[in-house]
Amino acid sequence: MTIGISRSSSTGPAGEPTGKGAQIRLESITKDFGLAHPAVDNVTLTIEPGEFMTFLGPSGSGKTTTLNLIAGFESLTSGTIRLDSQDVSTLPAHKRNLGMVFQNYALFPHMTVAGNIAYPLRERRVPKPEIERRVAEVLELVQLQGRDKHYPSQLSGGQQQRVALARAIVFNPRALLLDEPLGALDRNLRAALQLEIRRIHREVGTTLVFVTHDQEEAMNLSDRIALFHDGRIEQVGSPENLYAEPETLFTARFLGDSTVFALGDQPVTGPVTWEDERWAVDSGTVAQRARSGGPTALVVRPESVGIVRDRAQVPSGANSVRARVRDIEYMGAYRTLLLAVGQEGITGRARIPAADKNYALGDEVVAWWHPDAQRIVAA
Amino acid sequence: MMTSRPRWLPHPGWLLLIPAVALLGGILGVPLWQSFWRSIGSGDWTLEHYSALFTDGVTLKVLARTGQAAAVVTIVTLLLGYPYAYLMTRVGPLWRSVLVVMVLMPFWTSALARNFGWLILLYDNGLVQRFIALFGFDDVVLYGTAQGVTLAMSQVLLPFMVLPLFSALGGIDRRLLLAARSLGSPPLVAFWKVYFPLSRGGVVAGCILTFTLACGFYVTPALIGSPRESLIAQLLGQRTTQLLDFAGAGALGTLVLVVTLVLVWWANRMGGSMATIGAVAGQTGTRR
């Protein structure tokens, strides 16, 4: 039945070539609301056809504004937006043929589930029998068969969001835009709907832009993540790329935990010093943006940090630092040691096996890691 | 700890209702009952006063005229009030207060002063007439006509339209409009198919309030309108104060009350919300 949905796209009333979905190109787009700095500041990004792209970033970083610019709800201050090379910068929202899903679902309360889903088809003057067929197909796709005569208020949050999803894909949009669609749902439901969204994306094969401030969600779902920071894109890449090869301290901190050693302005091409420690540097782990001078930081992920009782036990070639155990978090699958590191006592994290109960609060230890497991980023 | 109380004793909270019920019963219930009692012959059980209403050749005409005037006022206030209420939902708190004050202004002026004010404005060759003449309408007569009455009544009744509308429009999630646009609706279509249906409760509530209140207007039509085009309240006044025909007036009053209640009941079923009306009546009082 899902094949039916993508196939009917060829007869789509807007006459757009759909297939896998459109390429979305943002060319130096800026949106200035007249605040201290632009909400979206000179963003350039290409989202490939069929790609699952996530806009990740803290609240207020410009994700929603960027999505609204793509949808046509806001007008550009400058720059160009293209869908499959067609310039849509000034095209009104209702002619862009993009499916939108909002955090609060935005279902029409005075229409039934079927009425909501049929809405975009009626707006496109699709004949009635075909509307009925496609509504039934898409209800099956989101697993809500038999709910067509319910009103939105009679459905749970998760069901409402499925209806919103169905309504956004039923007209074979050129791309699907989702603004924190799972933000209002509880944890278990979120996990279930994440799987659902991935499955639907696979089956429909459309371009999908997903906004979230939840790094875990972004990592789970995305082909690529664009990390937003103060209206700019800090870094774009696959989840693995962003996690393992952050360019900046902001990226390293936003995705996953790490221990951060500020290095100041010292050169990072050779060994670096921090307090009275001297550490080897593997040049492959120095971020591009840390090479051009300016302040840098050395970051290490908790899973790369080993803990020993004294320096003699540190493997040769590893970097190490003195630390004191400040707290121990039991996480089920493992334990996290929270450390006070060095003289200054900065916060560090190390992951140890869940069964390892050898450490107590206040223990003096040595934390070590291999130089190829650390990363030097722009701070 | 719950204190137990005999089953037959009502919850003590109900005691708080006694003053209000007593007041309503005293100043509304008793007189209402009295005039109804007189209308059926004070115990003679006659319907002659009612049949007279349908045969005297005046009452039905005035009733129809009143209904028409009230309908026109309702439409005028709806057309003026909807955009006004919409604007109120779109501006910041400061401008919203300004707009509320402006629409409530008629309530803070005495009914007499306000009507005489309109009188001066509407006189032949008065300000309003000369203003309209600027646009080429130089034969519009407002003083002593239904149009003048409509104008003055609409001003007073505007808040009864605007406030329920504002309360309904304020509750509509504007993201629904964005959703409709993303689904292919041009802005006006999105408004018509999504926003307007969701405002229907406010529209119906505002229309019921305005219409029923307009049906009872006395001072404005008496001062501004023509005696030959009197409305139902004037007819009632005439019967009680000049003809001293209390039985006839009682019958007429009962008829108007029943017609109004039926209208309210019907409109309420059409989707108006009595809760909205109650809230608004509370906000504005019901002075006329």
Ligand SMILES: Nc1ncnc2c1ncn2[C@@H]1O[C@H](COP(=O)(O)OP(=O)(O)O)[C@@H](O)[C@H]1O
């Ligand atoms: N309509 C608007 N008018 C003025 N400022 C806005 C508007 N929409 C967003 N902003 C501002 O733009 C910035 C980015 O907001 P937004 O795109 O909503 O961030 P995010 O979705 O990442 O949380 C914020 O500082 C916000 O206050």
Ligand SMILES: [Mg+2]
């Ligand atoms: Mg947002």
